[in-house]
Amino acid sequence: MGRVYNFSAGPAVLPEEVLKEAAEEMLDYRGCGMSVMEMSHRSPMFQNIMDEAEADIRELMGIPSNYKVLFLQGGASTQFAMIPMNFMKNRVADYIITGAWAKKAWKEAQKFGQANAIASSEDKTFSYIPDCSDLPISPDADYVYICENNTIYGTKYKKLPNTKGKDLIADVSSCFLSEPVNVEDYAMIYGGVQKNVGPAGVVIAIIREDLITEDVLPGTPTMLTYKTHADNGSMFNTPPCYGIYICGKVFKWLKKNGGLTAMKERNEKKAALLYNYLDQSQMFKGTVRKEDRSLMNVPFVTGDKELDALFVKEAKAAGFENLKGHRSVGGMRASIYNAMPYEGVEALVKFMTEFEAKH
Ligand SMILES: *Cc1c(COP(=O)(O)O)cnc(C)c1O
Numbered sequence: 323m324g325r326v327y328n329f330s331a332g333p334a335v336l337p338e339e340v341l342k343e344a345a346e347e348m349l350d351y352r353g354c355g356m357s358v359m360e361m362s363h364r365s366p367m368f369q370n371i372m373d374e375a376e377a378d379i380r381e382l383m384g385i386p387s388n389y390k391v392l393f394l395q396g397g398a399s400t401q402f403a404m405i406p407m408n409f410m411k412n413r414v415a416d417y418i419i420t421g422a423w424a425k426k427a428w429k430e431a432q433k434f435g436q437a438n439a440i441a442s443s444e445d446k447t448f449s450y451i452p453d454c455s456d457l458p459i460s461p462d463a464d465y466v467y468i469c470e471n472n473t474i475y476g477t478k479y480k481k482l483p484n485t486k487g488k489d490l491i492a493d494v495s496s497c498f499l500s501e502p503v504n505v506e507d508y509a510m511i512y513g514g515v516q517k518n519v520g521p522a523g524v525v526i527a528i529i530r531e532d533l534i535t536e537d538v539l540p541g542t543p544t545m546l547t548y549k550t551h552a553d554n555g556s557m558f559n560t561p562p563c564y565g566i567y568i569c570g571k572v573f574k575w576l577k578k579n580g581g582l583t584a585m586k587e588r589n590e591k592k593a594a595l596l597y598n599y600l601d602q603s604q605m606f607k608g609t610v611r612k613e614d615r616s617l618m619n620v621p622f623v624t625g626d627k628e629l630d631a632l633f634v635k636e637a638k639a640a641g642f643e644n645l646k647g648h649r650s651v652g653g654m655r656a657s658i659y660n661a662m663p664y665e666g667v668e669a670l671v672k673f674m675t676e677f678e679a680k681h
Pocket residue numbers: 332396397398399400423469471472473493494495496514517
């Protein structure tokens with residue numbers, strides 16, 4: 323069997339070119355006689371992989387020199403605790419609740435201080451992004467926290483919240499490297515890479531240098547202190563070497579394919595194809611307010627649970643994998659990350675059109 327069109331929300335599709343290259347290098351990485359998985363993280367060979375990965379993501383995102391790039395472990399979920407442990411100096415932080423991941427981060431922060439939910443879209447199953455132009459930001463908030471692209475619900479901030487001068491921290495797990503960003507708008511950007519960048523096991527955190535200090539909450543473990551990793555080039559302990567190596571290859575693939583500006587154009591073109599179809603379909607409909615739609619995750623329903631299930635089943639048989647929606651939304655979800663080719667979305671729309679005609 324060949325490769326399927328994989329619409330998984332994460333772990334998700336990676337560029338075929340990257341996978342092939344990794345396969346070629348599996349037994350003997352560039353003449354060193356071993357796999358990247360088997361080499362010392364202290365070797366010059368691996369140091370070079372790390373240095374190139376950092377240089378390439380810096381170039382892709384235009385990361386200013388006063389921001390550190392950390393390659394961490396523990397999934398995006400570990401950041402839910404690390405962020406308050408490292409940054410909640412006044413023990414106050416403001417959270418905007420736009421989905422399950424933001425909510426989990428907010429819940430975790432409550433263990434460490436006063437975490438305020440200053441806006442939420444839970445009233446309508448997180449199907450929109452609340453108006454964030456004039457929120458009740460707490461005067462002593464250490465930061466404002468958002469989840470920029472909501473993987474499960476398929477919404478994305480098109481405009482960042484007005485934080486009234488407070489530092490903004492964003493979970494970008496599911497929109498990482500999908501379009502250009504202005505890093506200086508954030509105090510910290512982070513994401514688990516298994517959605518749009520690489521294999522699960524790596525988290526990339528981009529943090530403004532002045533925030534990385536020893537002044538963390540009492541009892542914060544060494545491994546959960548950003549300074550530990552910043553001071554040691556993300557090699558305080560053994561980093562997720564193989565995962566970082568694959569991320570590095572994805573960065574090179576992105577650079578070769580025109581960088582983030584080109585990626586945004588590609589992603590807009592793919593998403594438009596699917597959304598335009600949904601907007602005219604008599605059977606399928608999108609679940610998200612139009613102006614808040616994500617370019618990465620596209621949830622849709624027929625309105626009939628049995629028809630949804632039949633669609634997922636027939637789609638799978640036709641080579642379209644992982645279209646079942648998240649259990650909290652139901653229906654379907656097509657995740658169309660960077661590595662999903664235009665042809666994949668085109669084929670899906672064709673399949674949906676035929677399914678609609680048949681049923
Ligand atoms: C998947 C996801 C997470 C959780 O990531 P883990 O690596 O499984 O901890 C957090 N935030 C967002 C936006 C996600 O999509």
